[in-house]
């Protein structure tokens with residue numbers, strides 16, 4: 743059985759990065775990428791791999807705090 747495309751791991755090469763779009767979740771950023779805010783100011787990054795919120799519900803923007811899953815559960819009435 744093939745591994746789903748979002749779970750495949752490929753080398754990114756030296757100095758490159760990979761951004762993975764997770765279904766209904768964050769953008770997972772792996773590699774050497776500078777994060778900056780709207781004013782161009784650096785955003786502290788303490789890990790080589792970070793998850794960036796794209797649902798707008800996270801309380802630790804721009805990072806994902808898992809709230810996207812709660813939002814989906816609420817939509818389903820759980």
Ligand code: FES
Nearest residue numbers: 795797806809810
């Ligand atoms: S994508 Fe995870 S909290 Fe927004």
